[in-house]
Structures are given as C-alpha cells and as structure tokens.
Amino acid sequence: MNSGMTVLSLMVHRFKKAYLFFSIYMGVLVLLGLTPRSWVPEPLSAVLCLPFGLGLLMTVFGFVNFEADIASTASAYSPWLLRLPIKTRELALWPILAAATWGSLSWVIFAVLFVRPRGLDAPVWWPALMFMALALSMQAILWRPVKRGNIRLIFTMLLSTTIMLFGYIATQMQVRQGVICAIYAAIAVPSAAIAWWSLTLARTSTAGGIRSATDVKETIKVQQQTNFFKSPMAAQIWLEWRRQGKLLPLLTGLGFLAISLPMAAWQDKHIIGYTGKGQAILANIWLTTAFQFLPYIPLLFATVIGMGARVSDIRGTDGNYHLYYATRPLKSQDMVRAKMIAIAMGVAITALLTAVVMILWVSMPVTLSDGTIMTYFKATFARTFEREQWVAIAMIVVLFTAWTWRNQSVGAFVDYMPSREFAMLYPIAVTFIGVLAFTLFRTYNSELRDPKYAQAWSAVMAIALVIKIGSAIVIARKQIRLRPSSKSDILTTFAYWQGAGIVAAISVGLIVNWMHQDGTPSYMFHPTPEIMALMLVPLVRPLSSRLALELGRHR
Amino acid sequence: MAELILEVKNLVRTFGRRRAIDDISFTLERGSVLGLVGQNGAGKTTLIKHILGLLRAENGSVRVFGLDPVADPPGVLSRIGYLSEEGDLPLWMKVEELVRYSAAFYPGWDPKYAEELQKQFGLSSDSKLGALSKGQRARAGLLCALAFKPELLLLDEPSSGLDPVVRRDILSAVIRTIADEGRTVLFSSHLLAEVEQVSDRVIMIDGGRIVLNDDLSNIKEAYFRIDIRFEANQEVPPTLPGSIHWEGKGKDWTVIWAGDQSALTSAVCALKGRILTNRGVSLDEIFVAYAGGCTQ
Known part of the structure; x- marks a missing residue:
C-alpha cells in the first residue's frame, strides 16, 4: 500500500463506524430502490431519506480530517500526520480525490438508485458537483492555519451555506443545469488547488501551523491588572x-x-397588491419573498x-x-x-x-403604479392590519x-x-x-x-x-x-x-x-x-x- | 498536634475491573510538603482527583480542610492551587483574560504578586494561550495556582515533559510556597530528585496501594543498598527478611534492603554470604526497587 493510501485508510479508520453505518444505509436504500414502489409507502421513503444528508456530511468530513475546532487557528489536518515523513503530495492528493469522489458518487447512487425509482424527482448532476465543491472548499479552508480562528468559523459557515443554497436558488430562478454544474466545477477545481497549498502552509508555516508552538517570538508586555470581575458569577457569565x-x-x-x-442586485419588481384607489403596489421581489424568512x-x-x-x-x-x-x-x-x-x-x-x-x-x-413612492410598511401592514x-x-x-x-x-x-x-x-x-x-x-x-x-x-x-x-x-x-x-x-x-x-x-x-x-x-x-x-x-x-x-x- | 489539611480514609476506586485506588489512608498536616510518587497508572492522578472532588469516593472518605470536596466544591477549591500535567487551560483565552477570570474566584488573589510572577515567567498579557509553548502554558497555569497564595498547593506531575528552565521555575515556586508559613504542598512527580529536594514526607503508590509512607529522613535512615557475595551460586534471589529488590546472578547479588542494620549481618551470614559494601540509597533507587521487582 502506498503512503497516500495509508493516509486515507487512517482517515477512514478514525470514523470507521460512521463509514460502516453510512455504507450499510446506502446498501439498504439501493435494495429498497429495486423493490416495487407499492412496497414502501411514500412517507416512509421520505423518512428514509433523512439520514442521507447528515451521513454524507459526516463521512465527507472524515476526509477533511476534521479534528480541530473550526474556530481554532491551527490546521484541521491531523498534526501527527503532518509530522510523518510522507510527501505533501501524498497527504493532499488522496484525501482530495476521496472527498470529491465520495461526495459526488454518494449523491448519484442515492438519486439514481433510490430517490428516482421511488417516484420522487431529484436532479442528479448539480447536487453531485455541489457536494464535491463543498468537500473541497472545506478542505481548502480548514487545512489552512489562520491567524484568526473566529473569522474562519464565520467564513466556513457563510461559504458552506452559500454553496448549499446556490443550486436550489439557481434552479428556482430557472438557471440551466449545465450552468449550475459549471459554476460548482469552477468552485471545486481551485478549491482542490488551494487545499493542497493550505496543507503545504500547515507543514511549514509558523502561523498556527505545527511549528508555531516553538517558533513564536514575542515581546513581553505585562499590563497592570485592573478591571477584575466583581464576583465569581460575573466571571463565569463572561466565560459563557x-x-x-x-x-x-x-x-x-x-x-x-x-x-x-x-436585494441590491435583484431589482425585479412585482405587484404585491392594490391600494384602496385601485393602484398597483410594486415591490422588489427579494424584499417580499425573503422578508418572511x-x-x-x-x-x-x-x-x-x-x-x-x-x-x-x-x-x-x-x-x-x-x-x-x-x-x-x-x-x-x-x-x-x-x-x-x-x-x-x-x-x-x-x-x-x-x-x-x-x-x-x-x-x-x-412604488405605486402612478409613480408614488412609499415605504413597504405603509403600503402593506399599516394599510391592512387591525x-x-x-x-x-x-x-x-x-x-x-x-x-x-x-x-x-x-x-x-x-x-x-x-x-x-x-x-x-x-x-x-x-x-x-x-x-x-x-x-x-x-x-x-x-x-x-x-x-x-x-x-x-x-x-x-x-x-x-x-x-x-x-x-x-x-x-x-x-x-x-x-x-x-x-x-x-x-x-x-x-x-x-x-x-x-x-x-x-x-x-x-x-x-x-x-x-x-x-x-x-x-x-x-x-x-x-x-x-x-x-x-x-x-x-x-x-x-x-x-x-x-x-x-x-x-x- | 498540627492541623490536618487532608485526611484520606480507606479510599477505594475501581474503573471496570481494575482497582485504581485500593484502600488508601493517609493524612497531611498543615505546613508539610508531601511527595507523591509512583509509576504511570499507579493511582496518583486518581488520588489527586479525589482530593479535588472530581471523583466520588466509592468507599472510604476524603476530607480537605475538614470538608467533603464533592459536597462543597467552592469551599474546598477556593483554597487549593492546582497545576496538572496536562495543563488544561482554555486555549482561546489571552494571558490577561486568564488572569482576570481566575482572579474572580479567589478572595485572596494578590494582583501585585500575579504581576510579579507574570514578569518573572515572561508571559505577555496579550498572548493567546493556544499560541504559547507547553512550558509557557505550564508557567501560566502555575501563575494562576500561586497568585492567591493557596493554603494547599496541589501539583500533579507539573514538570512532566518540560524543559529544565520551566522545571526550575516550578520547583522554586514550591520552595517559595513552603517558605510562606502555614502553606501545605502535595507534589506528585516522576522526577524523584525533585521530590527528594523539596519534600519532607513521601508516599509511594504501586498498583493503587501505598507501599511506602514515611518522613524522608526516616526513609534515608532505613533503606540501604547492599552488595553481597555468597559462597555458592544462587539460582534465584535468596530469602532475606527486609529485602525489597534483588539484582545479580551467580555468587554476586545486590539488594535494596530496609530494616535494622544490626540484624542484617547475622541474616546474611546465615545465608552463607558476606557483605561487600553497604551504603544509603536515593529515592530513585527505592522507587525502582518497589516498582521493578527482581532483576537477574
């Protein structure tokens, strides 16, 4: 077995139960997909779909080797693996390939062999590429040591939410599947390159990388200790x-x-109602759609x-x-x-x-149809609410x-x-x-x-x-x-x-x-x-x- | 009689089938320095966790300052300065935040002393604990354990894996604490030379049991390393009352022995042997003797 495969097997071994359960679950779904539709009631099929997302995310994150707190400054790649005498190419390439393949292939199997035979409609290609882009972008962000962990936490949450929501919103906006796939591919490919680069940084950098603990040199600044907490409870509340x-x-x-x-980018307006005088009220589509959320x-x-x-x-x-x-x-x-x-x-x-x-x-x-401008509140809630x-x-x-x-x-x-x-x-x-x-x-x-x-x-x-x-x-x-x-x-x-x-x-x-x-x-x-x-x-x-x-x- | 700071009575603790603590009893008086020694897994940390109230006694009892540490954590913990081997500090905090947060819990916190220690240890206020080296983190932990001048200083393998400079800092902190009248120290360590340097009493634990509990001066007087030459080859270590550990083969054997010196010569003569040398032993040698068994 080459070093890359060894690294991969170690990553899988850490979450072996998750991979085992997910594989069994997928096997059960594929078998159920082969049975006649009448055998499995629709609500049960829907319930059976539930663990897929979580299971896939957990197993994909196994290849990110997610050990560290997202908010920490260190690389999420296992520090002891970073110290092993293995080429960075081996450490990076195999987990990148595994994450990309596992993420996309799992969706294809799920959609083609279970969801579609159950009579449910599911797109195949863009979600597969979405999972690939998600896995690779997480490797790119989390493998990199950073100076501020909180910023990485925020960036990770925003990017992952954006990647996951983009496909759905784009299909709602009637964007062609090919375009959505191309955009996800455009995220995935540079993400893989950045992940590789991040790993190189994690092995050599002093900024939160493996050398930081011994290499950091700093000027000693001892501040006079003031602003003590008034009580233990106050200190504990601060901690929490x-x-x-x-x-x-x-x-x-x-x-x-x-x-x-x-709202700024999407300027389309639609009629949301009429005034007492019969004038149409025109409002930004995003304003009226997203407000309720x-x-x-x-x-x-x-x-x-x-x-x-x-x-x-x-x-x-x-x-x-x-x-x-x-x-x-x-x-x-x-x-x-x-x-x-x-x-x-x-x-x-x-x-x-x-x-x-x-x-x-x-x-x-x-805007009213006669060109009058008023607030969304005045045009809707103030007018109709008792x-x-x-x-x-x-x-x-x-x-x-x-x-x-x-x-x-x-x-x-x-x-x-x-x-x-x-x-x-x-x-x-x-x-x-x-x-x-x-x-x-x-x-x-x-x-x-x-x-x-x-x-x-x-x-x-x-x-x-x-x-x-x-x-x-x-x-x-x-x-x-x-x-x-x-x-x-x-x-x-x-x-x-x-x-x-x-x-x-x-x-x-x-x-x-x-x-x-x-x-x-x-x-x-x-x-x-x-x-x-x-x-x-x-x-x-x-x-x-x-x-x-x-x-x-x-x- | 001096006030009892710590009283452990018939303490038992099992993890699964393993007895980590097996009927341990001892006391610690105010102003004394107790060295707790034993191999990895002997039960030292388990014992210290009972003293801190982090483990409940399965059988027996633990009283610290006369209080049950599980029933009254604030009453006990607010008087104990504790530093562990793992140095479990919140790595997201800055040194300054750690100092401010820790200070809130101890009415006796001395800001000037804390500042002095911070300067001495070279800890920058705006440094994040996660970015510090292991030695610097140990110093930060030590600062928090010392700055309120605790009545009982509890150090669980504090020097483990640290460089000599940090070990020196820790040791001098212990010595300074001892110098403060009425302060008590319980010091667990593998580095027996350090224990020997600062302790006035030693407890040695092996397999969850106390195998030695005495004043250091008594130990030094009672234990010897004796080289013996027998008339005939010995296939197995001879039976000698008071022997703890044998090393050797054939006619030449070395024994770590404890007991009355006057009885030794006649006992060796009875085994058809003669004493070549007889000298005192270090704590290290006693530790190895208790932990190591016989070596041929």
Missing part, C-alpha cells in the same frame, strides 16, 4: 458569553447581511448551536471534563445559571438586531424570542454531557426526531384539522406530556440523591417550567383562537395546541444538564 453567548448575535448579523445583499434566521442558528454543532471545549477528547473548568470554585448550579444568563443576553441582543433589521426592511421603498393582528404579531415575536432562547439553552445539556459519543449522536437524533415529527404532521394534516379526531390528538399529546413530566421527575430524583443541596434549584426549575408553560399555553391558545376567528381554519383544536406549548417549554433537558454536569464534574 465568550464561549457561547456571543455566537448567536454574530451569526445572525452575518445571516442578515447575507440575506440582504441580493427573517425571523427564522436567529431561530435556525440558535437550533444549530443548541444541538452542540460547535465542538465543546468543556470536554477533552476522552470525554472527561477539562480540569481547569471543572476545578473552578463555583457550584455546579451556578455554572448552569451563568450559561443560561449568557445565552439570554445573546438572544436579547439578537432579538433587538432582528427588530432593527425588520424595521429597516419594512422601511424600504415600494389591532388584533398587531397584538397577535407581538405575541408571535415574544414566542419566537422565547423559542430561540429555548433552542439554544437546551444546548447546555449537550455541552455538559460527559460522553463525547452521546454529544455527537445528540444532534443527529434531534434532527431525525424533529423531521420525523414534521413529516408525520404533514402526512396526517387533514386528521389534525378534523374535529372528530380532536379528542384523540389531545389524548396523544397528554400522554406525551405525562411521559415528559415522569422523565423529569426521575432525573430530578437522581440529581437530588447525588446532591441533596440541589433540591431547591430543582424545585425552582419545575416552577419556572410551570410558569413559562402556562404563559406559552395561553399565548399559543390565543394565537390559534385568533387565527380561527380570522377565517383561517384552525390547525388544531383546543386543548392540543396548549398541551403542545407545554411540551415545548424545556424541562427534561435543563434538568439533565444539571445531572450531566454533576456526573461529569464529580464522577
């Missing part, structure tokens, strides 16, 4: 703000920037962060707590509290940012903010989990369950809206709620057994859940009621939405985060 809190406003700000840019951007990022997408630095590679964090003279419950406060600060800033951006967007000019609708909008804003906080704060659970494997499985499991629930709701949409099933839905939700409360009690009992002094903290958590749950249930109930009065058919009948709101207010995971911290910090 730096670790997690600031990430959401930062990413959301960049997300808003990215979604606002096409703005509130979802923070929610999306909060969900991704909350799943533990960023590698936690609280655990070491062995899953044990880093000793410095674990030995802070602070109660575990205060550690959790500091994290929650930092996340709340981030969400509050994000909510403010979202409000400012939305106000800016609704202040954009639209008082009740404003109240409902305000409640939706509050609920969205609370939901954003919720989705990120459950991430504390992942952060504190003393097992690295569980932490890796958690986002996969949550995504799978979330999409499964969504698919089921979509499949049984008509039954949800049917009054004769209302009681059955309420009963199902009530059982789920009882299971949730039961699980919470089991976790709380274990926590109290391990640390009797945490009883009051546990009771406070239950009280918060109850309070927030009541507010959420009433708010959701009112919104559903309002939608019904508005003429919109109710999606669900009372008390199902109220019970669902109670379900969504986190209880089990906040309690689990306390238990995980207790078990991880005092094993």
